[in-house]
Amino acid sequence: MGLLSKLFGGASDKGAKSKVEPQEHKGFLIYPEPKRAEGGYRIGARIEKEVGGEMRSHTMVRADTLASEDEASAASVHKAQIFIDQMGEGIFG
Numbered sequence: 001m002g003l004l005s006k007l008f009g010g011a012s013d014k015g016a017k018s019k020v021e022p023q024e025h026k027g028f029l030i031y032p033e034p035k036r037a038e039g040g041y042r043i044g045a046r047i048e049k050e051v052g053g054e055m056r057s058h059t060m061v062r063a064d065t066l067a068s069e070d071e072a073s074a075a076s077v078h079k080a081q082i083f084i085d086q087m088g089e090g091i092f093g
Contacts, residue, residue, distance in 0.1 A: 022048070023077050028091075030080040033059075034072030040065040041072035045080040047091060056092040 022029035029048045034041040043062040048055060060080055066072040083091065 020073070025081045025084055028080075028084050030077050030084075032073040032076040032080075034066075034069055034076055035061065037065050040067045041069050043072055043076045043079055045076040047080055047084065049089065049092075051089055051092060056089075058091045 020032060022031045024030075027049055031046040031048070033044045033046055035044050036042075043064045043066070045060050047058045047060060050056070060076075060083055062076075062079055064075065064079075066075055
């Protein structure tokens, strides 16, 4: 897997289901998926919603890193909620 694939999520990440329970926010499901990074964990989440009978998914990754995986998971959910509030279903467009 190349460096860019590791950074932004390669084909091996697609369709992978998280082991954590999703958090619901305004009809969207948020799966916190922080990524290990130098100095801690990078904020990241998978956001899903059924739109027009089709399950849509968006992977959100931020440059922010936090020391612990638990902190990064909580921050990932919070950032995803803000993203949903700002973009709505435009996330998938």
